[in-house]
Amino acid sequence: xSTTGPLTDDGLVQLxxxxxxxxxxxxxxxxxxxxxxxxxxxxxxxxxIVRRFDTEATALQRQGELGLWAxxxxxxxxxxxxxxxxxxxxxxxxxxxxxxxxxxxGLDLADLLRLFRGIDHGGWDTAAHNFHLYTLVIxxxxxxxxxxxxxxxxxxxxxxxxxTRDTAVVTYFGDGATSQGDVSEALVFASVNNAPVVFFCQNxxxxxxxxxxRQSRVPIADRAPGxxxxxxxxxxxxxxxxxxxxxxxLERARSGGGPTFIEAFTYRMGAHTxxxxxxxxxxxxxxxxxxxxxxxxxxxLHLEAIGELPxxxxxxxxxxxxxxxxxxxxxxxxxxxxEPGSMFEHVYASxxxxxxxxxAWFEAYEGSFLPAGGAR
Numbered sequence: 001x002s003t004t005g006p007l008t009d010d011g012l013v014q015l016x017x018x019x020x021x022x023x024x025x026x027x028x029x030x031x032x033x034x035x036x037x038x039x040x041x042x043x044x045x046x047x048x049i050v051r052r053f054d055t056e057a058t059a060l061q062r063q064g065e066l067g068l069w070a071x072x073x074x075x076x077x078x079x080x081x082x083x084x085x086x087x088x089x090x091x092x093x094x095x096x097x098x099x100x101x102x103x104x105x106g107l108d109l110a111d112l113l114r115l116f117r118g119i120d121h122g123g124w125d126t127a128a129h130n131f132h133l134y135t136l137v138i139x140x141x142x143x144x145x146x147x148x149x150x151x152x153x154x155x156x157x158x159x160x161x162x163x164t165r166d167t168a169v170v171t172y173f174g175d176g177a178t179s180q181g182d183v184s185e186a187l188v189f190a191s192v193n194n195a196p197v198v199f200f201c202q203n204x205x206x207x208x209x210x211x212x213x214r215q216s217r218v219p220i221a222d223r224a225p226g227x228x229x230x231x232x233x234x235x236x237x238x239x240x241x242x243x244x245x246x247x248x249x250l251e252r253a254r255s256g257g258g259p260t261f262i263e264a265f266t267y268r269m270g271a272h273t274x275x276x277x278x279x280x281x282x283x284x285x286x287x288x289x290x291x292x293x294x295x296x297x298x299x300x301l302h303l304e305a306i307g308e309l310p311x312x313x314x315x316x317x318x319x320x321x322x323x324x325x326x327x328x329x330x331x332x333x334x335x336x337x338x339e340p341g342s343m344f345e346h347v348y349a350s351x352x353x354x355x356x357x358x359x360a361w362f363e364a365y366e367g368s369f370l371p372a373g374g375a376r
Contacts, residue, residue: 006175006216007205012233012265015240018293020301022240031244037308043084043239044303045317047076047296050100052321053109054270056328057116061274065332066116072099074237074269077295078202079172080104081242082264085250086170087163089130091152093145093171096134097202101172105131109324110331119338138173139180142199145171146186149197149253158196159256168253170198170246176207178223179215187227187261196253198246199224199261202236204268209281224261236266237295267293340366 054072061069079100107124114123122133135141149169157167190197203220205212224231234245249260267290271278303309344359
């Protein structure tokens with residue numbers, strides 16, 4: 001890998017090597033010291049289940065059951081590691097690829113597919129999981145997260161010392177989003193207000209077909225100190241390191257220490273979305289290099305090395321993944337299109353004259369068509 005510019009892998013926080021060996025870090029090892037073999041198997045299970053979900057969703061799109069799908073293939077460690085560091089009261093603002101984080105927040109993964117099926121603007125109760133709806137407008141949700149964090153701050157739910165009350169907000173986005181003005185504005189507001197928000201950038205090195213080298217001359221994380229925000233670069237394929245740095249950043253936010261910027265250096269092993277063809281802009285050699293650094297294989301090798309991945313566990317996990325795939329196929333194919341008028345529901349918390357006028361116009365327009373068969 002390059003040792004200069006935005007693609008440097010020097011200085012990454014790493015606790016688990018690509019070969020599955022545990023390594024010490026003076027600032028972060030203690031953050032994962034409590035994770036025993038059972039907890040490690042839990043992280044492994046999370047990543048395997050999310051990858052099966054992702055693979056199944058891709059297949060459903062190819063079969064015409066989904067309009068589009070954004071894969072998280074290769075980014076499981078960044079999402080599961082960070083997601084498992086969250087407390088119940090913390091709030092997440094995702095982009096559209098955070099399937100692993102959604103899993104850690106207790107969402108039924110099938111609900112994520114409602115948006116990509118085109119039958120819902122979201123698909124889940126955000127308040128029930130403290131997990132906001134997916135955002136398709138690149139980078140805009142970082143402002144939403146910062147504003148929410150400022151609200152948490154004004155509600156007095158930061159720095160109280162009560163671990164069940166103190167709250168942090170985290171927002172996930174890709175390297176391409178850092179080229180958007182919204183992200184810069186969010187960093188300004190977060191910094192000057194000392195907002196309890198963690199900016200989690202999954203640098204998967206490709207903003208669709210545009211490489212990170214065309215977006216920045218320095219590592220992405222180096223931008224944050226210019227706003228007065230501390231930053232850290234972590235091996236995004238190391239689930240333990242991602243857990244450790246996120247746990248520290250969240251603790252800082254909850255205690256009143258302000259925002260943190262995390263750059264998880266990872267790789268999008270799949271396409272940007274199912275409408276993309278990555279073979280047109282990246283090489284097979286590059287993909288092979290990163291396939292050897294697969295986040296799931298890394299933890300598997302470690303568990304095997306310490307004798308903590310019994311055959312019974314893997315067999316049970318394989319069966320669980322297969323059942324998930326079957327349930328997803330059955331569920332998605334069983335969904336019916338909603339009534340067109342339902343798009344006007346839940347736009348605002350209270351009645352809105354403009355929305356009601358648009359609803360009335362739409363209903364009149366729909367009613368102007370002849371029914372099937374052409375006779376009234």
